[in-house]
Amino acid sequence: MIAVINRKGGCGKSTLVRGLASAAIARGDRVTVFDTDSSQSIYGWMKVAKQLGNWNDRAEVIHTYDPAEITAKLDAIYNEPEHDHLVLIDTFGGASEALDDVVLQSHLIVAPVRPGRGDYTETMETLIWHERLKGRVNNAQSVPDYRVVINAVSADPSATERQAIEQIFGSMPVIEEPIMERKAYKQVDGEGLLGEIRDNTRKGIIQNHLTNALEEMDAVLQLLDEAMLTDAEAV
Numbered sequence: 095m096i097a098v099i100n101r102k103g104g105c106g107k108s109t110l111v112r113g114l115a116s117a118a119i120a121r122g123d124r125v126t127v128f129d130t131d132s133s134q135s136i137y138g139w140m141k142v143a144k145q146l147g148n149w150n151d152r153a154e155v156i157h158t159y160d161p162a163e164i165t166a167k168l169d170a171i172y173n174e175p176e177h178d179h180l181v182l183i184d185t186f187g188g189a190s191e192a193l194d195d196v197v198l199q200s201h202l203i204v205a206p207v208r209p210g211r212g213d214y215t216e217t218m219e220t221l222i223w224h225e226r227l228k229g230r231v232n233n234a235q236s237v238p239d240y241r242v243v244i245n246a247v248s249a250d251p252s253a254t255e256r257q258a259i260e261q262i263f264g265s266m267p268v269i270e271e272p273i274m275e276r277k278a279y280k281q282v283d284g285e286g287l288l289g290e291i292r293d294n295t296r297k298g299i300i301q302n303h304l305t306n307a308l309e310e311m312d313a314v315l316q317l318l319d320e321a322m323l324t325d326a327e328a329v
């Protein structure tokens with residue numbers, strides 16, 4: 095279970111959720127996404143994807159802000175016969191104490207950050223919120239680890255962008271695989287799951303772009319899986 099949180103708006107939280115959901119579906123997992131954003135970005139995405147035939151029955155999206163509803167649904171998932179199941183929580187900008195309950199049930203917190211925009215400071219603030227959360231709960235070890243994913247790196251990064259990436263690597267718990275800026279992610283936003291769009295298109299070039307994006311998200315998901323396992327062993 096991964097909570098995608100960064101108080102910075104537009105840094106790529108919902109994009110990461112759509113990408114990870116796509117990668118998990120492509121490898122055969124089941125996926126549940128809790129959309130806690132009042133604009134229902136992920137819930138709306140699922141509706142469009144279903145209309146276009148780019149959805150998969152193993153994925154479901156639940157729109158709710160209610161921690162009790164999330165807990166009840168999680169209990170139901172844990173009671174199902176054993177299977178691989180990725181649970182994602184998409185949040186709105188502004189990590190706050192209202193999210194504590196939900197965060198504490200997760201196995202990892204992930205924040206996308208764009209290099210070279212105003213994201214750095216707000217991502218740092220989100221890291222500080224994470225540290226403070228450890229102080230607020232009875233057992234600091236019950237707070238899941240935090241990882242940063244660099245998002246929307248251009249194919250030919252400028253000097254400023256490269257500097258920003260170095261700064262992130264030097265000061266944040268960042269995973270090795272960055273997410274590139276890709277048209278494919280915009281397409282996913284408007285059309286559905288990456289693998290399903292690819293399987294429904296006949297244009298070879300577009301198929302290749304979608305495959306590259308899917309492989310990228312699969313690599314990110316594998317690194318996040320590893321982070322969750324390391325964390326579990328440490329506890």
Ligand SMILES: Nc1ncnc2c1ncn2[C@@H]1O[C@H](COP(=O)(O)OP(=O)(O)OP(=O)(O)O)[C@@H](O)[C@H]1O
Pocket residue numbers: 102103104105106107108109110131185186187245246247273274275276277279280283
């Ligand atoms: N790697 C990427 N490549 C191309 N476009 C991207 C990428 N990441 C994000 N975008 C685009 O940037 C915009 C903002 O991204 P997104 O909606 O994922 O951010 P968010 O953090 O969920 O925003 P909010 O805080 O408003 O919920 C969207 O139009 C999305 O398609």
Ligand SMILES: [Mg+2]
Pocket residue numbers: 107108109131135184185186
């Ligand atoms: Mg969003």
